[in-house]
């Protein structure tokens with residue numbers, strides 16, 4: 428897996444998963460633009476990569492605006508001459524149930540995750556198309572966007588939309604040889620370590636040094652490093668034919684999500700009145716109703 432002629436931007440890479448992606452890309456030879464709002468963690472991420480023999484620079488700026496997206500692409504081109512890989516990872520949470528969620532809670536999350544993904548990918552694609560030799564777009568989604576999650580109107584909306592954009596970009600960018608994929612990771616980071624159903628296992632792992640198999644395999648949750656390989660793989664030549672896909676990764680599990688498909692259908696001449704639907708509901712649709720939310724092992728939800 429040789430990325431030594433490649434240049435990557437990883438947003439939100441001062442810590443957590445973004446840092447693990449940046450380190451892994453650099454370890455495979457890519458030059459990396461580290462981005463974060465936190466200058467201390469961004470500088471230390473650069474130092475880490477450079478100390479390990481890699482190439483990295485920092486652009487400290489809040490992802491969301493076009494101005495930041497342009498600064499990130501400019502940072503890659505000025506420091507390393509080009510841009511091949513854009514990883515949109517920066518993110519925040521402002522969790523509240525719908526009826527308590529403020530406009531600010533909603534806008535803050537949409538701005539970083541959804542607008543930030545849009546602006547960064549748009550600017551990256553402008554440069555990749557100009558360069559004329561393809562590229563890689565890797566957008567970070569979440570199981571919460573795929574299935575919904577209690578208390579996460581803003582976040583699940585943004586993350587679901589990111590996967591929707593990825594499917595559209597896969598179509599729009601195929602001719603330019605640019606792939607677009609989504610990765611939905613699950614890892615122990617500042618964002619997840621206090622989630623109540625995970626907390627007892629994460630706490631225990633501080634003593635034992637490892638999460639148990641139920642977490643690593645059934646929940647699919649591990650360290651940020653466990654989730655980094657898929658990003659480098661998607662960035663590589665080996666993944667040149669993979670586009671428009673959504674992966675889940677975490678702990679010992681790597682998985683591919685299906686796209687939404689019609690799961691039950693029925694036909695009625697001249698369309699469907701409410702009474703027609705009521706008459707056919709039980710026979711044609713009842714058994715096909717979908718579950719919502721992530722499905723966790725009973726051991727976790729019983730605690």
Ligand SMILES: NC(=O)c1ccc[n+]([C@@H]2O[C@H](COP(=O)([O-])OP(=O)(O)OC[C@H]3O[C@@H](n4cnc5c(N)ncnc54)[C@H](O)[C@@H]3O)[C@@H](O)[C@H]2O)c1
Nearest residue numbers: 439443444463464489490516517518569612613614616618
């Ligand atoms: N940890 C998980 O299990 C998990 C699960 C699903 C999705 N994700 C996604 O993975 C990504 C990384 O999450 P993490 O768990 O490493 O979280 P984290 O909080 O440890 O790291 C997020 C990083 O993004 C930075 N950041 C926040 N706002 C920013 C902005 N506007 N511009 C630039 N940087 C900004 C933060 O300073 C931080 O360094 C996020 O998109 C998150 O939604 C994480």
